[in-house]
Amino acid sequence: MDLKLPEDFLWGTATSAFQIEMGMGEVDVNSDWYVWVHDEDNIRNGIVSGDLPENGPGFWELYPSDLRLAKEELRNNAFRMSIDWSRIFPEPTWDVPVRVHYDSDGNIREVDVTEESIRLLDERAYKPSVRRYREILSECRNLGLTVLLTLYHWPLPLWIHDPIACRDDISHSNRRGWLDQRTIIEFAKYSAFIAKTFGDLVDIYATMNEPMVVSGAGYFSEKSGFPPGINDLNLFVKVTKNLALAHGIAYEQIKRWDENSCSKWGPAYVGIVHNPQYFEAYNADSREDVIAAEFLAYLQNEWFLNMIVRGDFDMNLDMRVDPSEQRPSLAGRCDFIGVNYYMRIRVKGAESRIPGIPGYETIPCRENCTDMGWEIYPEGIRYELNWAYRLYRRPVMVTENGIADAKDEKRSEFLRAHISEVEKAINDGVPVEGYFYWSLIDNFEWAKGFKMRFGLFRVDYETKRRIPTKAVKVYRQIIEGLKSFSL
Numbered sequence: 001m002d003l004k005l006p007e008d009f010l011w012g013t014a015t016s017a018f019q020i021e022m023g024m025g026e027v028d029v030n031s032d033w034y035v036w037v038h039d040e041d042n043i044r045n046g047i048v049s050g051d052l053p054e055n056g057p058g059f060w061e062l063y064p065s066d067l068r069l070a071k072e073e074l075r076n077n078a079f080r081m082s083i084d085w086s087r088i089f090p091e092p093t094w095d096v097p098v099r100v101h102y103d104s105d106g107n108i109r110e111v112d113v114t115e116e117s118i119r120l121l122d123e124r125a126y127k128p129s130v131r132r133y134r135e136i137l138s139e140c141r142n143l144g145l146t147v148l149l150t151l152y153h154w155p156l157p158l159w160i161h162d163p164i165a166c167r168d169d170i171s172h173s174n175r176r177g178w179l180d181q182r183t184i185i186e187f188a189k190y191s192a193f194i195a196k197t198f199g200d201l202v203d204i205y206a207t208m209n210e211p212m213v214v215s216g217a218g219y220f221s222e223k224s225g226f227p228p229g230i231n232d233l234n235l236f237v238k239v240t241k242n243l244a245l246a247h248g249i250a251y252e253q254i255k256r257w258d259e260n261s262c263s264k265w266g267p268a269y270v271g272i273v274h275n276p277q278y279f280e281a282y283n284a285d286s287r288e289d290v291i292a293a294e295f296l297a298y299l300q301n302e303w304f305l306n307m308i309v310r311g312d313f314d315m316n317l318d319m320r321v322d323p324s325e326q327r328p329s330l331a332g333r334c335d336f337i338g339v340n341y342y343m344r345i346r347v348k349g350a351e352s353r354i355p356g357i358p359g360y361e362t363i364p365c366r367e368n369c370t371d372m373g374w375e376i377y378p379e380g381i382r383y384e385l386n387w388a389y390r391l392y393r394r395p396v397m398v399t400e401n402g403i404a405d406a407k408d409e410k411r412s413e414f415l416r417a418h419i420s421e422v423e424k425a426i427n428d429g430v431p432v433e434g435y436f437y438w439s440l441i442d443n444f445e446w447a448k449g450f451k452m453r454f455g456l457f458r459v460d461y462e463t464k465r466r467i468p469t470k471a472v473k474v475y476r477q478i479i480e481g482l483k484s485f486s487l
């Protein structure tokens with residue numbers, strides 16, 4: 001197959017701050033996720049694993065050698081990382097003044113962050129963290145790694161979200177995270193500050209990672225292990241909408257405050273990292289199964305992107321957009337779509353428990369499963385890339401794709417098979433701008449802890465040693481062999 005990749009196609013690995021940083025150096029105790037995974041009730045009830053992020057890989061100190069692995073062992077030219085909001089602002093920024101504009105329905109439409117607001121934010125920012133993130137980003141640049149920076153990869157500062165109080169009694173908690181519109185305003189300040197402070201080192205931004213997981217796992221499923229562990233359709237809809245508004249407002253802030261270009265992408269190329277899932281009807285001849293799979297594909301894959309790209313806010317989830325649900329002023333705030341792809345999900349129809357919403361159940365993986373119990377299905381990545389581009393007409397990037405495989409038996413083939421499908425998507429005419437494998441090193445897999453090993457490099461958590469898996473060589477060879485790229 002003759003593959004025409006742009007010279008600057010991004011080959012990288014993806015990481016997130018909370019999952020890799022702790023383990024050496026300063027521990028960040030100021031986020032909702034930190035409190036959530038330490039909570040004794042959560043541990044006792046098996047909601048979280050009991051593993052603790054402070055025993056993690058220690059990227060906070062070991063970043064120079066980790067980044068060299070990416071550059072020298074993998075021959076990568078890009079790196080996806082995130083900044084944790086609570087590391088930069090461990091204390092509240094509520095009182096930093098900004099002007100907020102609302103639309104006629106009371107939705108936040110615009111936030112004016114001024115030079116003076118930035119100055120005050122700078123006074124509040126925790127300087128050792130600002131310095132350390134600058135060092136990490138500068139090291140990436142020295143090594144020739146283009147950075148894709150995620151602003152929000154799940155932990156919220158505790159002063160914004162108290163996950164235990166919300167879990168126990170949502171109506172009485174006053175730190176309600178994304179349920180509270182004020183979080184959007186604080187996110188605008190944080191985004192402006194990040195763009196201003198790190199803009200000379202970063203050109204590609206994702207405002208947030210997998211918003212549908214934040215809202216779905218947090219508010220529409222009790223057993224997911226995600227904070228605050230609530231199951232309430234109305235809250236889920238509200239949080240999803242607030243995330244969409246927050247994305248759009250952060251998009252504007254980054255465009256406004258990052259004035260520096262450090263690559264051909266610059267100064268600010270801003271997108272979303274989304275996780276469209278490949279849903280398939282368990283029985284293609286069953287009308288219920290087909291309807292259930294179509295509904296889930298709409299809910300998980302389209303609903304949020306329709307909001308941020310088209311300004312279509314289908315708040316009653318009837319899969320139609322009435323004129324009253326259109327917000328044209330919020331449309332178009334997305335330069336690229338990041339696609340995280342992991343698996344196929346088979347769906348069966350079931351009795352509906354919520355009026356107007358088809359009932360569904362997902363079938364556990366039986367064959368070709370990863371340690372997470374996710375079904376390996378490489379063809380799905382080609383489908384999702386085509387889908388995202390054809391529906392939204394934006395360039396796409398694979399911002400995550402990977403496998404939990406502690407025995408190191410399936411990773412090499414997984415990587416090869418998925419990149420081969422990315423190649424097919426490119427040949428289908430989809431402008432794919434990069435591929436980021438999840439992840440560079442093993443890390444703290446949220447509620448599941450350290451047992452899930454996604455790293456191209458295995459981490460010995462006792463000694464913090466990094467040990468290459470077989471897939472290191474495979475990934476390097478794919479990248480080096482690009483000229484005669486054929487899998």
Ligand code: FCB
Pocket residue numbers: 016019209210213275340400438445446454
């Ligand atoms: C994705 C998350 C990432 C990691 C992988 C395995 O949903 O974005 O942080 O946990 O799954």
